[in-house]
Amino acid sequence: MILPEAFIFRTKNILEDEFPAFEQAIQEVPPTSVRVNDKLDFRPSDEQVAWCSSGFYLKERPLFTADPLFHAGLYYVQEASSMFLSQVVKQHFSEARTVLDLCAAPGGKSTLLSQTLPESSLLVCNEIIRSRAFILAENIIKWGNPNVVVTNNEPMDFDQLPGFFDAIVIDAPCSGEGMFRKDPGAIQEWSEYNVKLCAARQREILTSVWDALKTDGVLVYSTCTYNREENEENVRWICDELGADLLKMELGGNEDITVTDFGYRFYPHKTKGEGFFLSVLRKNSDVNRTIKLKNDSRKTSKPVNKINIQPLSLLEPERWEIISENNFINAYDKNRLNDFLLLKKQLSCMHSGILLGEIKGSDFIPSTCSALSKKLNKESVNVVDVDYRNAISFLKKEAIQLPESERGYILITFKNQPLGWVKNVGNRCNNLYPTEWRIRMKI
Secondary structure, X not given: OOOOHHHHHHHHHHHHXXXXXXXXXXXXXXXXXXXXXXXXXXXXXXXXXXXXXXXXXXXXXXXXXXXHHHHOOOEEEOOOHHHHHHHHHHHHOOOOOEEEEOOOOOOHHHHHHHHHOOOOOEEEEEOOOHHHHHHHHHHHHHHOOOOEEEEOOOHHHHHHXXXXXXXXXXXXXXXXXXXXXXXXXXXXXXXXXXHHHHHHHHHHHHHHHHHHEEEEEEEEEEEOOOOOOOOHHHHHHHHHHHHEEEEOOOOOOOOOOEEEOOEEEEOOOOOOOOOEEEEEEEEOOOOOOOOOOOOOOOOOOEEOOOOOOOOOOEOOHHHEEEEEEOOEEEEEEHHHHHHHHHHHXXXXXXXXXXXXXXXXXXXXXXXXXXXXXXXXXXXXXXXXXXXHHHHHHXXXXXXXXXXXXXXXXXXXXXXXXXXXXXXXXXXXXXXXXXXXHOOOOOO
């Protein structure tokens, strides 16, 4: 790996006598780490990530696509340094009931937030690029938590929700210096000019979304880069220009995390992970506007009455409001229903709550979202647990052979973990797995 001379010069100024150790570390093979879902008591290895109880290092990188449990949402492949966000939630999000992950795709931090926030919390995960927003929605659905909304909006669109969020997480688009050993292509794209462009763009993003954070709300700002312009200098600017105070983190014995005046740095020669910067701030400026509702000419959502929806049973049935919109049936937490409906009115929502399924004529077709939801009552549906070969065939959206079973919708599981639905029509089973999710490689 040949590093740009300007990058070497700038990073030497930051690391000083630590630079040789850093330079050697980024020539090494990066570690592989995963974070496990709480769907199951599951430990993929004995080596835990020091700052995240659900994070683990793997001895080698397997072919994740060939593992049905990966598709079932049992774990997420995530860079270990970024899992430090779990400590932020634990230490500073006790009052955070409504949280925005602004630059969320592909979903590592969003799935972490959805798992570590209190269950009554509402998480909004946004991605500006539509193709990436679809990937984000897929990962959120596979993780299975109900109080999540996926949006496809510009940062400026959140200006119409002044003071709505208790906390905002911005993992800002950056120059990617911390990813050099994982993505050598990032080296070719790096330049000092690009660093300046990224720093300016980050300030635009912060300014656009600042009013959406309530007074005394918490901002988490992070990048996967090393330079001061995109990190400490931007955090100083947030404090001085937007109005915020720094919050400290207790490191709990993780002394290899580098503490600076404006945040926390992860270096590959000191911590087992990639380059990462994070800062936590509390907003001290006022929000002087209220939410103005958009005019919405779409058909009004309405509760579902007296229609045959099967399977529909959710755990804690009294908790959910079942709503129909354009023949799609969603379940929403009654305690957050008004917030769900407000977000659907104000933003471009791609996924919200639990999509139970779709009504076509007199038939109800269950969605894969309902199959993967942690709130599905599996006792209420027909279940067939399949072997590995049939699981892979199902995930390829191929026909699978089932033992003799009842007609109708059947939940397909692998090692008792839901994958999705088939419809048994007697002489065959129609595979309802989403076409866009199917495995395309030869396994």
